[in-house]
Structure formats: C-alpha cells, structure tokens
Amino acid sequence: MVYTLTSGGIEKYSVNLLKHIDKQKFSLDFITKIDRKEFFDDQVASLGGKKIPLSSEKSSGVREMFELFWNAYKTARRGYDLAYFNLSTPAAVFKYPLICKLAGIHKIVIHSHNASEDGAGIGHSVVNYLGRAVINRISSERFACSDKAAQWMFGGKVAEQGQYTLIQNGIETVKYTYNKEKREKIRKELNIGRDHLVLGHVGRFAEQKNHEFLIAIMKEISKIDTKAVLLLIGVGEKFGSIQSLVHEYGLNDRVRFMGETDRVADLMQAMDVFVLPSHFEGLPVVAIEAQASGLKCVLSSNISLEADVTGNVSFLDLNLGPKKWANFIDEVRGYQRQDTSKAICDAQYDIRETTRLVEKKLTEVSRF
Template identity: 35%
Template structure:
C-alpha cells in the first residue's frame, strides 16, 4: 500500500511541477527590456502556473521584487559580487542548487550573449531539467572589452545546440546572432508584446506631462534607454548641434541612466547644448512620457527587437530607428530607418522636421498594434505554448 501511495504522490508532484517555471537572468538594472517583458508575462500568466525569477545581478529596488511577489512569484539571487571569471562558476552552482531544491522542470534563460545562455543552460541540464528554453534578446555586445566579449560569444554559441531543448528569439536578427547552427524552423520567434492599453494615447496625459516638463510648443524628441555603447547617445550630440545650427525649436528628452551618462553630460556641456536636453532619469511611468513626446529616436548600434520602439509606436509616435535595427520593429507607417554615420546626421534632422510637421491621429496606433499581435496577451500565449508544449 505504501508503495502505491508513493507512486500516486510522485505522479501528483510531476503534474504540479509541469507548470513551475524559472525565468533566469532577470533583474531591474536600468529597467531594461527583459525585465519589462518578464514582468508583463508574470502579471498576465494563468493562475495555475508558478513563475519564479533567478537574478544573476541584484535587484536595485525592493519595490520591483515586491511587484513580482504580489503576483505569487519568488525572486532568488543566484549571482556573485566578486571576480567576474569566478562568478561564472559560482552562478552555475547557485542556479543548479536552486533548480534542484525547487524542482523546476522548465527553465527559461534570457541573454544577449551565448556564454550567459551556456552557463545557465548547463546548470539546468546537470540539474536534470527536461525543458531548457534559450532566449536571444540582442544582436550585438555592449560595455567594455566588446571585442573580447564578441569573441567569447562566437566560440560559445555553436555549443547551444546541445544544451537547450527550445530556442527563442525576439527577431530574425537576434536569432542569427545567437543560433547560427540551428535551423530557422527550430527557432521560435516571439514578439516583445506590451500592455497596449497602458500605452494608448491620451491627450489629457500629454498636456499634463508637458506642463510638468515645462514644454510648450517645442518639438519634443524622445529617447528611452540606458547610457551605454549599444544605445549610441553620442549620435544625439551631433543631432543637437544641427538643431542649434538650424534654429529648430526643439528639445531632447532622455529617459534612463547608465555608465556613460556622466561622459555624455560633459560633452553636451562642453558644446554649450545643455538648454536643449532634459535628463529625466529612470521612470516607472514611461508610458506617460511617450505621450508627451512628438517623436521617438533610437540610433542604436544594435538591438534585438526594441521594446521601447514598440511602446513608442503604441502611443502613436513617429519613430526613427538606426538602420542596424530589424525591419520587424516597424509596425506603423510612421517609421524610418536611417544610418548612423556622420554623413547621416542631416537626414535625421530632415526626417525629424518632416515628422514634426505632420498631423496624425495617435489613438489609431492601438488598433494597428493589436492587429499585429503586439499585445502582451499574444506574447503570454506564445510563452505558455512553449512552457506546456
């Protein structure tokens, strides 16, 4: 009798574990795209599914941890603050231990480079996980020593084929960057959906926020992103110079923080352009800031599929992307792709002026993105299909 009960208990435990998912490499550092995506998925998941978080970097705001906990998720720190090379081994053992203790049968790992997927993926595989989802969110490397990071990435990415069970990317470019030796039919593309209702344009909110920003009739060019190599803030310096030269009645709203912020501020000051820039810092009400903008600009060196670009279009903004960004990011008609060399600066100004003169019904953008399946509900459905497939 005892053996029969044990078998029944094991079957019941297996059934419960099938809906227990661990999201790896999620944190609130600069409130990046992965954080926003996973947070939205957790908020909209089915009630019978448990989704927990394994953070390799420490959360910077306890409120963000609490927001996950309110949805029933647990947040675990599996990182290490010491030597970066030693960190890889310690993260491996911390994650492996967590997976075994909590009996996760589905582990979803998010990363921009292959070595991060490889380390966490190996931890999941040696812990006996049956479903390991490797998710590519970028198409380049950021930070210091980029050549070394890119070299390590290229050496590791061909090993992912033998580590993961499922492969996901936010765009075709992100798929090519991470999984060059995996057939395209084996890679699932899941769009970075957002809470469309939250970003639906409101004239009342627009007027309120512009008043707070002390913006009257100026053309407000917006950007949301951390100050780092990837986001290419130095290109904005050249745009600001031409704004002054052409006498354009405009200002640049920069939302975010980052390691290169101090250097950028110093360059702006040295050029006497301080009066053209609003440094907003990190915000939990980015959707309201989008409504105050007249145009969104993203001159990135690389992206996967930028969530901020989707959010900007959802609020009815015209958008200028660098030509390095996937064409899959274009959802509405008011989107342009331009180069980011010095000779391209004048094209950006011409396009900014063009969009600044256009009149548009920003409310219509909601329906366009809804029909294009960029609602978070569509993304959640895609994730659930993976988790339960």
C-alpha cells in the first residue's frame, strides 16, 4: 500500500518492486488515498498492477475521512494474504495498518523509509511513541532501509537486537550507469556547455529536503563560477516559495526547475555533483541512483553513513553554512567520473537483489 503514486522515493521503490517481482507467485494491488491521475499510474497498469483509490478527489473534511476509513476497511476485507505498508512515521500505523488488522488481515508488513519527521512537537512525539508499540504488536515482519530508519519506526531496542530485516533501496543499476556519450547528448539538449559546473538535486519540495539551504549554496557557487547551473527535479508544496527565493537571489538563469519527470537517470548523466542537504532521511533512493551514475555526492550529515556505498559520498554538517558547502563543492568538482555499477551491485543495491529478498521474506510470512 502506498498513499500516492507520485514521483517520490517510496513510490519509485514500490513500482520497481512490482516491475521485478515474480508475478507467478505475487499479485500486487496499490491502495492509494485519492482517485486522481498520478505519475506512476500508466506504468503500474502496464506492469499488471492494480490501483485502488479510497476516496474521490472532490471529497473533503468529515466526508473524506469517512470515505477513507470505510473504503479502507471494505478493501481490506477482499481476502488479501498480507498488507505491506511503506511508512514514514510510527504514528501512521493508527490509520490504514490498524484498520487492515481489525478487518482481518493477519499478516502485516511494516517498511520504514524515514528517520524523523517535519515539525514534530510533544504531541507528535507521544503519538509516535504509542505508534511504535502498536507496530511491534501487529506487524508480522519489519523492514527498514537503514538502521536509523529502524530505530525511528520500531524503537531502539528492536533495532539494537536486529529484530527487523534491512531492505536495501534497490535501483535499476543499468539504467543509471555512467555513459559519457549520453552525458554529452543530454548537456547539448539542455544547452549546457562542457565546462559548466552542474549541481543536481532530486526530491519533493518540502521542509524535509531543505531547498532554501540548497538555493543559498547555489548563490555562493555562482560567486565562484558564473556559469554554474543547478537542476532541481521534483514537485511539492514549497515549489512556489522556492521559485520566489530563486528570483529574489537573482538566480533565474542559474536554477532550472525540471518538474516531475521520468528522465531522472538521463538528467543525472548531465550533472557533476549531487547535493542533498536534507534535515533528515531514512536512506534516500536518489543518493544511490546518483552514485550509480558515478556522481560525487555531498550529503547532509543528518543522513545515515550507510548511504555511502561507492566511496564517492561526503557528509557535511548543515551548521557549516552555505558558503563552506559551496567551497567544498568547488574543491571536489574535478574528480574522475567512473562506472560504479559493480560497487552498487556488490553492495546489494540492485533492485533485482532487493526484490529476491523481499520475495523470500513475504513467502516466509505467508506460511505462518
């Protein structure tokens, strides 16, 4: 179950799983929140998956809440063998996972994809604390993309005792492998010169991703290199405010908003340095994709060290400020880009390896 089929990391992981899973053994339905056209709809349909929305786009308020919970209950009563939830917060268990349990689905898989949340106050902390207790009681299997994500979703004791399965955020390695000819082609298409420094970022425009800091970095970079370009891939609630900030800093010709696109792999070929100054992450899929593309990656130190699987990753503290980040990026820009596909596969981050492990664990869960 995913809440949307937009272009986010959880959604991409879910669709990649559908693409590579053994369809002779597994049938996947995607239960989403709202009935509307979304980024991955066509791909899910072409892969034989089924999308089941719980409420209409026109619903709101109490009516929407009633539709969501009632339809979730009815859907859960259709005779599913197990329910697989990709969650970002422990509190989310009080919505659809608990409903599915009450509706009679006894096999519940909880997969943690995050390590914190935006603006969590005391109230949120209490609900998350209670959520961990419920998760550990109703879940038949626990997955996490990193140790930090396991601690966040299941609690320190469960993580320390290894009572979860580490599921790597597998990617389609071949799709991202560095290709010099493709890089030149994409740069030409984007009208970017060979000697231009290109920074890149992929992520939802939200507080978690810290776009304001990224734009401030670009402001400092532009003082060092007037030809530098920043490619921003994604959409989200802060899209408009970030556009305004770019205009305020006079970076309109330096920052390019690429929107929601299925060409992430191609655009990464055109980049030189991938920058991810997030406030928190589980283990970002985009960081693995960037490394698979042979890119030098500069990530926030808030991100798990597990994200470095090629040795091409540097972690910087956000407290250093945008200027020091910019200076560091300028220092590392001259690296020799190489094919890192073997390192990605050796670290078991290829989606085929991930899928085989998920298949194995789901089969084990369904037997008991």
